[in-house]
Amino acid sequence: MYYFFPFLVLLLCILPSSAQIVFEETFKKVDAAPDAETVTVFFPFMVEGGEVVEIAEFDTPCSCLSVAITDDRRKWQPQEKGIVTAVFKMGNFKGEVDKHILLRLKGEQTPSEKLTVRVKIPILVEIEPRTLTWSQGEGLVEKSISIVINQEEPMTILEVKPTNQNFTYHLETIKAGRKYAIRITPKKTDQQCVGVIRIHTDAAIEKHRQYTAFVVVKKKLQKSEVSE
Amino acid sequence: MKLGKEVIQLLLLSFSLAVVVWLALGIRGEVYYCPPKEALGEGEVCIESVREEEGVLWVDARVRSDFEKATAPAAILISAHPDEDPQLQIAEEAEALVQAQKIIVFCRSQACESSKVIAKLILESGLHTEVKTLHGGEAALKSVGLLVPAE
Numbered sequence: 001m002y003y004f005f006p007f008l009v010l011l012l013c014i015l016p017s018s019a020q021i022v023f024e025e026t027f028k029k030v031d032a033a034p035d036a037e038t039v040t041v042f043f044p045f046m047v048e049g050g051e052v053v054e055i056a057e058f059d060t061p062c063s064c065l066s067v068a069i070t071d072d073r074r075k076w077q078p079q080e081k082g083i084v085t086a087v088f089k090m091g092n093f094k095g096e097v098d099k100h101i102l103l104r105l106k107g108e109q110t111p112s113e114k115l116t117v118r119v120k121i122p123i124l125v126e127i128e129p130r131t132l133t134w135s136q137g138e139g140l141v142e143k144s145i146s147i148v149i150n151q152e153e154p155m156t157i158l159e160v161k162p163t164n165q166n167f168t169y170h171l172e173t174i175k176a177g178r179k180y181a182i183r184i185t186p187k188k189t190d191q192q193c194v195g196v197i198r199i200h201t202d203a204a205i206e207k208h209r210q211y212t213a214f215v216v217v218k219k220k221l222q223k224s225e226v227s228e
Numbered sequence: 229m230k231l232g233k234e235v236i237q238l239l240l241l242s243f244s245l246a247v248v249v250w251l252a253l254g255i256r257g258e259v260y261y262c263p264p265k266e267a268l269g270e271g272e273v274c275i276e277s278v279r280e281e282e283g284v285l286w287v288d289a290r291v292r293s294d295f296e297k298a299t300a301p302a303a304i305l306i307s308a309h310p311d312e313d314p315q316l317q318i319a320e321e322a323e324a325l326v327q328a329q330k331i332i333v334f335c336r337s338q339a340c341e342s343s344k345v346i347a348k349l350i351l352e353s354g355l356h357t358e359v360k361t362l363h364g365g366e367a368a369l370k371s372v373g374l375l376v377p378a379e
Contacts, residue, residue: 061340063291064310091310095352097345131354194323194355212319214355216326 019049019078021105021113029118034151035205036090041117043084043101047076054106064089065099065117088119092207096120124151124208125201131214138189138220145213147180147199154178156202164195167215184215193217260364260371271347273332273360275368283329287350289342290335290366298375300334306350308342318353325355334362334369 023045032039047053055074070082098118102111126148149155154177162169170183195215203209262274286300295305306317335342343361350359369375
């Protein structure tokens with residue numbers, strides 16, 4: 001039985017050295033306001049174990065994310081508490097996106113902590129489908145794009161500006177300020193072509209004043225290409 | 229005495245070999261290894277499987293300054309940087325995106341996420357269904373000499 005004492009002493013000596021940073025949460029979900037320019041997220045942490053922890057580096061693979069640690073301190077004493085603050089610059093982005101922060105402690109080869117920020121930037125104008133497609137040689141049939149305003153206040157579609165005149169476009173108001181449709185018919189489908197439709201709104205927020213949809217006449221696939 | 233001489237000879241040999249390896253890899257640039265297929269992420273491809281393919285459209289999801297220095301052959305820029313508007317860039321490049329047989333998006337490194345963000349936006353636009361991201365990003369292109377000065 002006494003033979004185990006040296007091992008127990010050794011174990012007790014090793015245990016306190018396994019100090020680490022423990023985060024309250026490593027994943028945060030944020031619903032951003034439609035007009036928000038930046039989103040700030042806090043990741044509180046505490047140092048567990050009996051040794052000083054040193055943050056060697058923190059990396060954000062996206063230039064849109066900046067990170068700061070409380071007091072810009074890298075060395076943390078046992079039981080100390082701090083906060084990693086992440087500021088996400090949203091730019092023109094709309095939709096849902098995950099951004100990560102990687103933390104590597106001194107003495108480690110690879111990052112031991114991965115913090116994730118999931119930011120949801122509302123899409124105020126839902127367009128479905130985003131692309132209308134005809135096959136080469138297909139009949140000159142009308143197809144339509146549905147536009148739904150995805151916010152409480154009404155928003156008007158002011159105009160649609162197409163770049164390709166091989167199609168006819170008709171903007172239809174189904175319910176003013178809430179629901180619209182663009183009815184599109186190709187004038188010919190004998191050649192492949194692509195067009196962009198710029199949808200202009202009266203949104204108060206600049207980045208929601210223009211959305212895009214597409215029209216495409218695609219090459220008809222041969223039977224051999226389909227089976228490949 | 230003899231043992232000491234042999235140890236020194238072994239050390240010198242090891243050092244010379246290390247210098248040879250360093251020079252060889254240094255000349256080739258950054259080392260990149262593609263993982264086995266099962267270790268690749270969803271929608272990821274290795275440079276080896278696409279470098280010879282025809283009809284590939286390279287989409288550079290890095291920042292504009294990197295794109296302007298060097299990029300993949302005939303690549304287009306669709307950047308997720310906050311100063312850029314990726315939706316507008318997709319609209320401007322719609323024709324190239326539709327005509328491509330396959331679209332491969334890359335960014336700075338394996339850790340960067342811009343390529344995945346841009347690939348998702350292209351898929352959501354409905355302009356193409358065959359959109360992949362390049363495992364290893366810029367380093368993978370460099371390893372096969374496909375990161376060339378921008379035109």
